[in-house]
Amino acid sequence: MKDLPLLDCCSPLAREPLDDQRSAELARVFKALGDPVRLRILSIVAAHENGEACVCDLTAAFTLSQPTISHHLKVLKEVGLLTSERRASWVYYRLVPEALADLSALLAAPERVAR
Amino acid sequence: MKDLPLLDCCSPLAREPLDDQRSAELARVFKALGDPVRLRILSIVAAHENGEACVCDLTAAFTLSQPTISHHLKVLKEVGLLTSERRASWVYYRLVPEALADLSALLAAPERVAR
DNA sequence: TGTCTATATTGACATTGATCGATCTCAGTG
């Protein structure tokens, strides 16, 4: 076993001082998550058969215009939360599990042992 | 032939369809996280001694004005990521671990078993 | 080639949001 540094138990948020550059990168991703339509898009893609959904599936799930959905998909793709692949006439989107896992780990276990 | 609950293994994002109301609530929190200054504030609070920091600690860590820091703290508090307590002349902020844990769980384990 | 369908891009508009200086409130101290 190791020498058990007490602070290493804590949230990554507490461990990494979050310098300017890293906080800017992370903020871009969280900002992409900070829209109800985009959250629902992620949810629909995640829940969809084979883990992927085409744009037509998504436009059908909202009352928003097709360009608006396309815009949101672009935002999610630009920050690395979604990937897309064109097959014939349709473009299929799917989650990037590592991206979500990274965010999850960052926010995980913020309870501290040393009081 | 639809007996095996393959989808139950997957991300909460995929399990819950994320209705309008829930996605709006979550979006508010993620939007609060979607700013580099606020992320650094959370990080500083988390890493600070006793898990709390006063506003003076935070203003000292940025080149931003005191009203701006106060504004960001208000945003983080309104979405439930921070709590505050006044002691004498100073106001101390600390994380709300459950709030972060909830978000972490939502984003966790999006890898699916069935391919 | 031309047409149809699916998706992306553009441009405009209204709204939101980050920031600051000025001001206000609150707590402690003469």
Next chain:
DNA sequence: CACTGAGATCGATCAATGTCAATATAGACA
């Protein structure tokens, strides 16, 4: 009481963002 310092609120400004209609692009098919 007045004075001081910590922090919150207000009002204004400017940039960023969500949305749509119009248009462009790309593939399928006749």
